[in-house]
Amino acid sequence: MRTALFILFLLIFTGAFAQEVVIVDQDTQEPIPDVAIFNIDKTKTALTAKNGSVDLSIFSKNEKIILKHIGYQTKKTTKNLLLKRGKTIYMVLTAEELDGxxxxxxxxxxxxxxxxxxxxxxxxxxxxxxxxxxxxxxxxxxxxxxxxxxxxxxxxxxxxxxxxxxxxxxxxxxxxxxxxxxxxxxxxxxxxxxxxxxxxxxxxxxxxxxxxxxxxxxxxxxxTKKPKHSKTEEAFITGNATYRFSSANTENTIHADVNYGKQNWAFLTSISYTNFDDLKMGNNGPDSYVRNNYVTTINGVDQLVENSSPNKQVGSGYNQINAMQKIAFKPNDNWNYDLGLYFSETSDYGRYDRLIRPTSDGDGLRSAEWYYGPQEWFMAKIGLQHQGKGRFYDRLKINTAYQHFGESRNDRNFGSTTLSSTKENVHALSTNIDLENKRIGDLRLYYGVEYVFNKVNSNGFETNIENNQVTNAASRYPDGATWQTTAGYINSEYKAQPNLTLLSGLRYSHVWINAEFDKTFYPFPFDDANLNTGALTGSIGLSWFPKENLQITFNGSTGFRAPNIDDVGKIFDSEPGSVVVPNPDLEAEYAYNVDLGIQKNFNDKVIVNATGFYTYLVDALVRRDFTFNGETEIEYHGELSNVQAIQNAAKAYVHGVEFGVDAYFTEHLSLSSNLTFTKGIEEEEDGTESPGRHVAPTFGDVHLIWKNDKLKTDLFFNFNGEVSYNDLSDSEKSKDYIYASDKNGNPYSPNWQTINFNASYQITNNIKATLGWENITNQRYRTYSSGIVAPGTNLISSISYQF
Missing domain, CATH: 2.170.130.10 (TonB-dependent receptor, plug domain)
Known part of the structure; x- marks a missing residue:
């Protein structure tokens, strides 16, 4: 009898436990508390707990129930269907709450x-x-x-x-x-x-x-991701492990992260390693893009060899490691302290656009070697946040950081025994104090101060590849040069009416540069470069809802860029046929911008937005012809080169329109599309106009997305417009080897289109698989101004385990 009662109790207990589910956000996987669950006549109700869990035992098996939460799409189903889907139930944000x-x-x-x-x-x-x-x-x-x-x-x-x-x-x-x-x-x-x-x-x-x-x-x-604290006395432990493979460059990537959280302390560790082989381009496109030959060095002798696989971009592969460690301490609800350590390092990697430069006669390649040394980045960041009734703020953030950047450039001409190298290290210190004040009725104030200090260490050397003898050479920048800025700002947000918000702000920045030039290798006509300048910038804008489903925005703002060490003190950086020399007489450039936006929501089914903008840049810092000790041409690395320098020598006008459409046909099927159109010109002091170098072609995409609780698919179309020869800047025209040729034999960037497919499937609550098929029609194309040709048909697969 006791055994039968025990079995009966066990069945009842396990049956009740089996009826408990967890409701989470479909995109973030975070639990959603306070989801209301009720039957049609609202005689039975339940509410999810803080961890998103809820017991459905009060509902009968086939009873129709409704799941409802502000900001999420209402879900209508039955208890039986919910339980069949497993212990995790997903809810989707409404269209107007996305990116809210x-x-x-x-x-x-x-x-x-x-x-x-x-x-x-x-x-x-x-x-x-x-x-x-x-x-x-x-x-x-x-x-x-x-x-x-x-x-x-x-x-x-x-x-x-x-x-x-x-x-x-x-x-x-x-x-x-x-x-x-x-x-x-x-x-x-x-x-x-x-x-x-x-x-x-x-x-x-x-x-x-x-x-x-x-x-x-x-x-x-x-x-980046933050450490998560435990909500209870028990430790909160989560983690993720991922492996990914891509066929176009034989990518192998492994990643792992783990979070350990207590109520006061939390730790997050993340590490990733990626290895890329040489990238393969597509089959269908300009023949001029293929890699017919490359340089290899055999027994100390450079040889131009035929590429047995012309679609393989020899010399493009590399590997990279990234690591991050975060520690968070939360003694109470008002104070938060955090420490973040970030590290990234690549292997040496070829600068592909230089490796494919032909010789002047077109019969060979100019460079035997051209590669960047390891790109290194390290950051240590300490921060604190205070929330409470401070005298001048409601919330306070202080962030202090140290960063180290390391990079180098290494190049050797075909047949030369001299490998020229420059190596740079930048040490950067910064402190930001940011405050928020919400005490003045409908006015919110944001204000703060900033200080940044950079020191540049730069040296140059040459290596004889036959005997490995190393000699000193000119550095890329003045060694020991410093750049620093201090600033203060105030920004305000005023709710003038429930449907009208006004924002405005001001900032004053002051910048100093101190650089001394070493005349050991070059007879500079100056000893140093010193800059001491200030800049005042501002913004004003509004967001207005004349109707609940219609938003109009307007924004006017100014921006500036103060000269840095690269502008003022770059020492002999070569470009094809030109060499760039220092110019210590520079001033800041300023931009004046206006943009007007409109967004219309059609019954949460279709959302259309468009933004038009116009930017005017004055005193633009641009590379233009210059003289060095009175000479317009000098010999550099054995080549007679045109002398250029960065100068405040131009104006620029840029305007364009950005469009977006999101359509929600059903709970499962949606469409998303973007289109960007930009035009820009640079105007010289003599009134001569030329196309802007960094004005992208018309580009966009169209995505058709289908998803349910476990499966998501995306069939999408990417496209780029043409950049004709007349729309190329002069600096781009000189790099004809990266462009296709038009009917007149002039370089231009052709338009291109690709069809692609992505899918992800939640195999279990812990395991997810993704599959991508990029460039299905195997197009051969280069995005505008790029040296590397884009991947051909590329299969991408990954598997992730989350606990």
């Missing part, structure tokens, strides 16, 4: 609907689904940002006609731009591990009020 909160505009959380600037958000789930190889691919996959690649180990974003040191990159609120960020294409963004990113926010247009110098075309904010 952003941090980038003020460094504090703000409702996206109140912000007049265009801000694009990329979530960790979007990153996981698209399986990007680098952080540059994270941006490119969004469909809103154009990315140029000189080599496989690269990625230089272009936003609204601006790029490189006219865009600001920030990681967890710390400025990554340093004193040697150049006007040429940059690859520093690949130092950020895609697996560590929680979300990415991109501000389109000037962001100098909050971020200072360089934030002219936009700001790219990367927020």
């Amino acid at each position: 909160v952003v941090m980038s505009v003020s460094k504090w959380e703000q409702q996206k609907k109140d912000i007049p600037q265009k801000v694009a958000s990329i979530t960790t789930k979007a990153i996981s689904f698209t399986n990007p190889q680098t952080a540059a691919d994270v941006l490119q996959n969004s469909g809103k940002i154009f990315v140029q690649k000189s080599q496989l180990g690269g990625g230089s974003p272009m936003i609204r006609g601006f790029a490189t040191n006219r865009l600001l990159i920030s990681v967890d609120g710390v400025r990554m731009n340093n004193a040697i960020f150049r006007g040429g294409n940059l690859q520093n963004v690949i130092s950020i591990d895609p697996f560590s990113i929680q979300n990415t926010e991109v501000i389109f247009g000037p962001g100098s009020v909050i971020y200072g110098s360089d934030a002219i075309g936009g700001v790219l904010n990367f927020y």
